[in-house]
Amino acid sequence: MITSAFFYGTGRRKTSVARVRLMAGEGEVVVNGRTLEDHFGNAVNLGEILMPFRVTGTEGRFNAMVKVEGGGYQGQAGAIRHGIARALLQSDPEAARVPLRQSGYLTRDPRMKERKKFGLKRARKAPQYTKR
Template identity: 45%
Template sequence: MREQELDKQGRAYATGRRKDATARVWLKPGTGKVTVNGRDQEVYFARPTLRLVIDQPFAITERQGQYDVVATVKGGGLSGQAGAVKHGIAQALSKYEPALRSTVKAAGFLTRDSRVVERKKYGRAKARRSFQFSKR
């Protein structure tokens, strides 16, 4: 069995990544308040689907409203940032409550989603799309 990993303030820390986004996440017992870059999650992630993504680790472990999350996110777009925060929350949850690790791992939340945007190639319009063919 793994040990609980906490810092001096009694928080669990983890880093989450997705696409070009990196999230530093601190998790501590509380009322379920999620703060991203100093703003409330409703303000930072205006789309309901993004907030749903962030709440997935809590939903799968039945821990909604039991932890406060403070996250700082850099890089990428909003979708990638939400995925990075989700990854960080899942990692931090497994550090705070090692018993939940198997549940979170089975859902696939501990694995970093390695899919990134393919680079553009020369002689092409985009990564794979060719320029329009002209017969004459």
């Protein structure tokens, strides 16, 4: 384990970007100056955000300070999870890489909103067709 005061990770999901800073602590997660529960409320499954800690067995060992911007609740939650996973990888590369990789938390989800095409109402919805 590298002995450093902070570990940094940047996570992205859809249009959200999360900058995560991990430090030794009791497992508190602060998002944009608010607790995880205050920031998200019931909009997302908070357990899913903290899964990288569970997978690597580091629950309660790190505090996380997160700055997240862009997107909605789901995108922000995914970006935070991605950032936490990258920061944990920085803290202990040998032990954390395999479980994080197997769980898929190090992979950036490439799915983005499909663009609207001209002549259509949305990305794929065409105007109603009239035969006569």
